[in-house]
Amino acid sequence: MTKSLQFSQSIRSWMDVFMHRSMRGWGLFAKSTGLSMPQFSILMQLHHKGVCGVSDISERFDITNAAASQLVDKLVQSGFIKREEDPHDRRAKLLNLTDKGKELIQQGIEERYRWVDQLAEKLTVEERAKVAEALDIMTQAAKELEAEPAQQAP
Amino acid sequence: MTKSLQFSQSIRSWMDVFMHRSMRGWGLFAKSTGLSMPQFSILMQLHHKGVCGVSDISERFDITNAAASQLVDKLVQSGFIKREEDPHDRRAKLLNLTDKGKELIQQGIEERYRWVDQLAEKLTVEERAKVAEALDIMTQAAKELEAEPAQQAP
DNA sequence: ATATACAGTTAAGCCAGCTTAACTAAAAAG
DNA sequence: CTTTTTAGTTAAGCTGGCTTAACTGTATAT
Secondary structure, three states: OHHHHHHHHHHHHHHHHHHHHHHHHHHHHHHHHOOOHHHHHHHHHHHHHOOEOHHHHHHHHOOOHHHHHHHHHHHHHOOOEEEEEEOOEEEEEEEEEOHHHHHHHHHHHHHHHHHHHHHHHOOOHHHHHHHHHHHHHHHHHHHHHHHOOOOOOO | OHHHHHHHHHHHHHHHHHHHHHHHHHHHHHHHHOOOHHHHHHHHHHHHHOOEOHHHHHHHHOOOHHHHHHHHHHHHHOOOEEEEEEOOEEEEEEEEEOHHHHHHHHHHHHHHHHHHHHHHHOOOHHHHHHHHHHHHHHHHHHHHHHHOOOOOOO
């Protein structure tokens, strides 16, 4: 299984570089928007997951409902989030990004992309093809993994 | 340049999945250690960059020296960081992780790796080889990019 | 129909991070 | 040898996130 070790090594090196870079990027971007990290993270969550309830937020970040509600409220008042009543359960709220909210995080994503675009410029055409193929494989696998929830816990 | 578009698309999909996953992971891990995100991020910075001064921290996170100094002090008192005088410049301090600090963030990294190891299990041997090759290419390019500082600004 | 559980809000209060401002001490500049 | 920068620390005070606790209103169970 030396091949497997090779694989591990490659992916670890990549993660080190990539994670450091992107965390730095997100941190500075969040700061530049004037939003706090918790607030910004909620926007990211909504971007990724789509419509959520308040308790989805609190679970995701491991905070109380009260805390989530307060954070959400600030984001609603700043116009980044819209909060509507769930017609099927009038206790619950449907949270989602407003256009303003979408635009903001899209801007952050674009900035992150810009880095990898620069990175792409360093590659030859064949390399780019190889990388694209590999990343598609990884993305596919990641999505499969996400679909099956916690297989090792009974 | 359709190839280039294909590349962009692949890498963007991957980034979306990967970033969301790893940010969530880091957030929860940091929380589980009892450290705040700012404190935890400083440990990450030291892990990545090695020995730093206080002002390296403040620059990196775009905070004042005062704030960095205070955060560092807490980490020193908790035993995650050691702070020594720079023999070449007695104003400056040399910050670095202690063994305890190294162990902590190593543990976080291992958790993150565990996910991609699961991911690897979803791949065939050939796929793994392809992915490993591609990631090595990317890592190499990323390091080159990091070496040349801000080429577009004059 | 009444009791219980659930989704979310509100208020009080704590704590951590951050800033400004004032300070110490060492290095560089003149 | 003075003056000015530079690296870092300290203290006071503000703000924002988070928690607990009490509460509203809606859905579910008995």
